[in-house]
Amino acid sequence: MIILLALALWSAAFWCHECLQPRTRAAFPHQTQSVHVKQIVRALAPCVALIFCLRLDTALGILYWLGLGSAAGLGTSMLMAMLKHKRGLARMSKPPL
């Protein structure tokens, strides 16, 4: 359960991070107030996840935290890519090589 919670927190942080990028703001417009909320979530969620992981296992908590962060980042990036593709925004990016 704690693991799932840590994964969700990491995912939320990555989601907010991507939403705060100028290229994504065009795709997912939001208000100024929600920008602050996203900034706070981006900063705090990984810290809370770390606390959970350390509570789960003091010695190995940091390893769980890093591993779950990587996995959550991968999942969120794929989800974002699919959502952008659905909205027809997949090609709104830098030109290829």
Add this chain to the structure above:
Amino acid sequence: MMGHSASPDVKSSQKRQAVFRRLGLLSVICCLSYLTAHLIMLDTQHLPFEDIRLKTDLGGMGVAALLPVLVLVGFAGRRHMWGLIISLTACTGAALAGILPF
């Protein structure tokens, strides 16, 4: 500066020269870094532990971190050859550490 007016032959010759320069620099830096790492491994034999294997392993840990950094710094610092200077300084430092009685 002359990129726009240069013919393809000149361009490719410039490119080749740049590659040779980089290869030369990389070879020198790698040799210096390897020598530095080797000297550090020798220096670790002066550590105050009885177990020789422990000293070698600790040296290995230091060297594994230092060698890539030396190669990167040496290769990155092209202006005024400061990369080369840093590599030479590190090598001299490692050699002196082995000679001088600390």
Add this chain to the structure above:
Amino acid sequence: MRETLRVHMGWLHSWVGFLAGLVLACIFASGTLAVFDTEITQWMQPEAPLTQGTALTPAALQAATQAVQAEENKGLSAFITLPSQRDPVLRVLHYDGYEFIGDVLNPETGDAFPVRETAGGQFFYNFHFSLRGGSLPGVQLVTFLGLCLLVAIGSGLVIHIKGLWPDLILFRPFGARPRAWVDAHLIAGVLFLPFILFMAYTGTAIHARVLLPAQPFFPAHHAKTHKKEPTVPKGRVLQAGPLSPPLTPLIAQARDTLHSPDGNLVLFTTDEVRIFKSDAFGPFLTRDHVDFSRKDGHFLRSVTQNPPAVKTLQLVRGLHYARYAPPLLRWLYFLSGLAGTALMASGLIVFLMKRRRSSGEKLLFRLAEALTMTTVVGFPVATLGLFWANRCLPAALSGRAFIEIDLFFALWGLCATHALLMSLTRHAAPGWRQQLGFLAGAGCALPLLDLVSHSHTWVHGATVFMSMDALAFLSGLIALYATLKLRGPAA
């Protein structure tokens, strides 16, 4: 072109990354599989039932010590691994020059299970750190490649430093094909950077002494030349020791002293019985042990090492070997290892994509493409071939372990030959499709083969068999997807 730092380091990253990456991808892939080496061995020896909770009896230990002595009479240095939660059987193993192989005993009765001879997951472990080339040149080469990986990571960070934060999870798989590959390379590299950096560093540090010996290259003339005493080859003994005393009380005493509840290692010398602490309890890979006399079993000494320098080394080794890892953390190691492999494979492909047009597809480019194909598709094909060989070869075949491994290398060699032929005759695209198609078939059909071979029951250890089959099937599906994508026009 202006020679900026980014261009300068980009050149280093590309060439060091490509040349080292051709082998590093295989090293990372085999290391990823070695995370589950015990489970792979269990899959490859389906005759040994994985019944949990069977109590270890004195009779079984007696049978194990007799087996050890029988091996010693053959000149082999054997040892015992006691049952653990991860591997609930009693094993009597010896080193065959590459892997630790041997009998599997029932921990209750001491009867040997009629298991098939196989290198098992140990093969990937050995390949990972030595490419099956021994200490010299195998371990040396792997350590050198580890240093190359560290240089490639450092230069990669320099060239991507500006985009590191804003493009942290940017992935555009539906964009143009080169962009999608670059994104895949970046996302694997950035998100799993701590793991990849840590693994590259610890892996290199563990064996750095092989690459950089601590003796001067030009020894002083007055230095004494020591006459080398003849040493016993690794894994061999000169003479067998006496039959050891009953192990049960010794193990109980050792466990008490070492605070290691299960899964210890019991080693034998001619005079001593050494019981080692299990690696499963904590990230420190200790070699703490308790020694007893082999003649009468009396306590000799307890060897524990606690100085900070030793502890640091134990931690570096422990975190790299991951023997302590509970299942979830083991899966995270596995996932991160896969990401590392994907990073290298995508890097190789990006290297080729960037140069395909500018190189005019000359001989060297075609050779590079053939080598990439051999690494990216050939290695997984050979790996699946090893699993197929395990199920298809007769279970009682003698020298079976070596035949399996020979088949692995033969298959890999065939893939290399095919890749070279196709690439040099300018048919690289069909070559990719054919090899990927073969991989898809081998992967998707492996669970079916496992099912029809009737080599095991699904009652005990079903998780091991199902996970292995599912992963093989998944790799087949990914290969199938790639084959289908390659049939379509480039986006």
